[in-house]
Amino acid sequence: MREAFHHDLAKITDELVEMTRMTSSAITRATTALLDADVHLAESVIEGDRAIDRVRENLDELSFDILARQAPVASDLRTVVTSMRMSMDLERMGDLARHVAKVARLRYPSSAVPPELRATVLQMGQVAERIVAKTGSIIAANDVVAAKELEQDDDEMDALHRHLYASISSGSWSPEQAVDLTLIGRYYERFADHAVSIAARVIYLVTGSYDAIAQEDSDLTDEA
Amino acid sequence: MREAFHHDLAKITDELVEMTRMTSSAITRATTALLDADVHLAESVIEGDRAIDRVRENLDELSFDILARQAPVASDLRTVVTSMRMSMDLERMGDLARHVAKVARLRYPSSAVPPELRATVLQMGQVAERIVAKTGSIIAANDVVAAKELEQDDDEMDALHRHLYASISSGSWSPEQAVDLTLIGRYYERFADHAVSIAARVIYLVTGSYDAIAQEDSDLTDEA
Structure with a gap:
């Protein structure tokens, strides 16, 4: 029984890590699609999201x-229930990458990102990519130390997000540009939040405590 | 065993319905706070969100x-697992009401909603309130018919959302106004999406099928 359980658990972990790979690819390609106004790349992200959803369904x-x-109890039960939540976070991260890609497709052949803000959005994409790559390692190794450090990457995302919003609010953008950039910023920020949630869940599984890491939806208005 | 299980299940249902009541109150007060620029009401929604989170923790x-x-199997197991997801949706709806309240607080003593868009935002608040009230009834009665009808209310929310975005994009708003209104629109839309998710879960529990209702995150760019 225990052996079968641990075999199944290893399978769950593998699939979760696979989801981080797929999600990493999605957000990276979505960022490129957005910055290069590449509608084909955007389409591939939008289509590819179904594959992420399917992995989630199989995992469920x-x-x-x-x-x-197997009717697991105690920490084994906690592990299975928590895995189901991690897969929800990862599926949602895939959705958010798809949303970014949809903005790219909507504005094609233009780019939704004006030249002055390209560097900021590029950085948000890079931080998102780094965060989800780390999330994969954290899940694979039950790495509590790395899980706690993920908050720093999220702080970086929050700083970029604040910078983006300040640039939108103080600039002379058209309302349409402001709408696009506001949504894009929100999508990247939520992407990072879900990764932080996953890290918090790993910490909870290993230590039994949820306090070690903040799980709030980062909120722009907190800083204002 | 069965009797204890059904007693526990009734308790879960009661708590989920209680969460819909709390969430309904939160979104209604958040809308009023936003439209009246009432910072005290906004604060009460922001503070009150903790109580919703606590009900969620107890439910978990x-x-x-x-x-x-009790190691339930088959449909009993499905019910418990699905309830855990419904509570996540409801907690998230509480978060979104809090986000609306935070925009109200941020712009106090002004209102984040310009006079021309008050009626639209008011309607979004009313549809949100109606949707979550119906969600409570759907959970309490396992009402598949009402669950299927909830999509119509969500369509109404989507139409209001599209109208709001079209108004933002074509109007002569400041970038700051455009940012606020974009976020507000997104919060109400996501609020309704989570209610639709819950309705879909009830349909799944009763019929065993997820196909009966669409569960996508309503996406503005789909209509563009």
Whole structure:
């Protein structure tokens, strides 16, 4: 029983890590699509999101199956339930990458990002990519130290996000540009928030405590 | 065992319905705070969100306990797992009401909503309130018919959302106004999306099928 359980658990971990890979690819390509106004790349991200959803569905079935067949208790039960939540976070991260790609497609052949803000959006994309790559390692290794450090990357994202909003609010953009950039900023920020949630869940699994890391939806108005 | 299980399940349902009540109150007061620039009301929504989070935490503990002590299978297991997801949706709806309240607080003593768009935002608040009230009834009665009808209310929210964005994009707003209104629109839209998710979960529990209702994050760019 225990052996079967640990085999199933390893499978869950593998699939979660695979989801981080797919999500990393999605956000990276979405950022490029946005900055280069590449509609084909945008389409590929939008289409590719279904594959992420399918991995999530399979993972859910596997988890459900484990609960039904093996009736785990204590930390084993906690691990399965928590994995189901991590897969929800990762699926949502895939959705957010798709949203970024949709803005790119909507404004094609123009870019939704004006030249003055390209560097900021590029950096948000890079931080997002780094955060999800780290999330994969954190899940694979149950790495609490790295999980706690992820908050720093999220702080970097928050700083970029604040910079972006300040630039939008103080600049002379058209309302349409302001709408696009506001949504783009929100998508990257939420992407990072979900990664931080996953890190918090790993910390919870290993230490039993949720306090070690903040889980709030980063909120721009907090800083204002 | 079965009797204890059904008692616990009734408790879960009660708490979920209680969360819909709290969330309904939060979004309604947040809308008023936003339109009246009432900073005290905004504060009360922001503070009150903790109470919603606490109900969620208690619900999670109860669900975890049921899984550990009673090891439900088949439809009973499905019910418990699905309830854990509904509570996540409801907690998130509370967060979104808090976000609306925070925009109100940020712009006090001004209102973030210009007079020309008050009626639209008021309607979004009313639709949100109606949707979450219906969600409570749907959960309480496992009402599949009402759950399917909820999509119509969500369509109404999407139409208001599109109208709001079109007004922002074509109007002569300051970038700051455009940012505020874009975020407000997104918060109400996501609020309704989570209610639709809950309705879809009820349909799934009763019919075993997820196909009966669309669950996509409504996306503005789809209509463009």
